Amino acid sequence: MPRQNIVKTIAKTLDQQMEIDSSILVLGQDVGKRGGVFLATEGLFDKYGPDRVIDTPLSEAAIIGAAVGMAAYGMRPVAEVQFADYVFPGFDQLVSQAAKIRYRSGGQFFAPMVLRMSAGGGVKGGHHHSQNPESLFVHTPGLKVLYPSTPKDTKGLLTAAIRDDDPVIFMEPKRMYRSVKEEVPEEDFEIEIGKAKIVQAGDDVVLISYGSSMDKVLEATKILREQAISVELIDLRSLMPWDKEAVLKSVARVGRVVLVSEAPRTLNFVSEVSACISEEILDSLLAPPIRVTGFDTPYPYAYDKEYLPSPNRILKAVQKVLDY
């Protein structure tokens, strides 16, 4: 099995699926000849040509809208928005149209499309290149939202997203595009949408996170191991639907939980997870759940790193739930 980073995995997965299913096509700005700003579609244009790998103008609304129409009429488009921050010129097409096409047509039409986008901060990009808008998507019934953090999960979930019959927002942690490598099976496989991954089992505290925040969480987990604190680490991977069952099971057993996500704090996706924990298993909690998040500010430029939930902030939160 080849060791592979996340971007390479995306390109190879798209290639594999396009080989299997001729209704899949890729579209977006510079996804063709240039292979994508991050090279996540590298090689596809040469292999599949301009009919299946489409370089589009700078028109997010039309890219997303056209994907809806294509999906309604037999294709499986995988559209790319280079940065999650650029989705907003096309947000209406996503929220008002893609998300609702099945519902409002009484199930006649549906949009089996994937919208890929890089997300997350810490890359000195400022407020238009660093955001994590997953909560906005999750808050839009009709959309599915995935946000994996490893190459293997990327492959399994992207495959599942492409085969899914509803619009799937596929978020990619740009900070970790090349920094995380692991062995990825060559064969075609799917990971079920809506299933979390227990990255490591433990008894003292449950750490819950996903996507771009996972790098900091893993750093914190390493330090906690050195301190002999036993961590159960859950990578949600899928945010809509999310794996409530796995979360409640772990937290009920351990009794202490810290939830980490770099998106702004208010209505952060983990706030929903935390609310469900409090609502459903309050009796098994030994301490109130604590969220470690980004801040309720636009993503800062000068203090790009400080915005992120650092290992240090995560460790403090863990200490707090342990000391409670």
Add this chain to the structure above:
Amino acid sequence: MTNKQRLYLLEQMLRIRSFEERVGELFLKGESAGTMLHLSIGEEAAAVGVGAMMQDGDSFTTHHRGHGVFLARGADPKRMMAEIAGKEIGYCRGKGGSMHIADMSLGHLGANAIVGGGISHIVGAALSYKTLKKDNVSVAFFGDGAMQQGILYESFNLAALWNLPAMFVCINNQYGMGTRVDQSSSTLDFAARAKSFGLQADTADGQDIEDVVNKAKKLLKQARAGRASFLTINCYRFYGHARKDKSPYRSEQEETAGRQQDPISFWEENLVKAKIISNKKLETLKKEIDLEMDAALSFAENAKKPELATMFEDVYSPKQAKPLSNKARLDL
């Protein structure tokens, strides 16, 4: 145009080029200039030709490749460089950087890292001028890429429909990232698109600043009289999309030919030939400008970073009765 004005145009173009060569250095030295830096080398005549024809009190927005326009409108290179380096003394207290720089006193309503993001703001600014009976124009600068964003056409329509003192300036450098303009636009006659909305429109040669100046002057005058206008300026993006992009999608021959269309050497040659400046004086002028920009670079590097707590400021009005408390969370 007087000789003094001709020299002024040259000086402004040289300042932009010198500034950008240095900001490129700042970028390559580390992360202080962000991860995305877009140079307008080769596009100086567009920035200066229009910028020099605008008047005090006029406002403008730019795209992400806007250093040139801001300098042409009077930006202090020191504070600009400091902003790009994320320093407190920068134009936006280090909160904007290169792609989002803004300055109220110079009428810069903001560069924008969202393609098309700032275009509609000039429509609103122009509507305010009209309502408040001010004699100002608001100008949007953007690239050929933005010619494919829907918001541009909504803005065209409003500006024409409401007879606004608004001007749209497309700096057509032939590329949007790796995509050549003929691959992304159904027509290359951008002025025709604008005309179809009822805008006064023209096309200028971005190598020849005199052509830009003449057309900009006319179209600004019309805009000031409530006849919204559009100018597209053809030029060539000399280097990659961003500082690190090596442009693998275009040939060396094409680049070499494109860089022949240098508005600065074109204007220099003209002025030397017409004996408006001697070669020797030109060298002296360049040296002076380089020194000014060197000083701006070291000013920025030595300037103070903002206090950490400033990252929580400016989200809402300081008048907000109960500020949202973010600060405490830093401890966690």
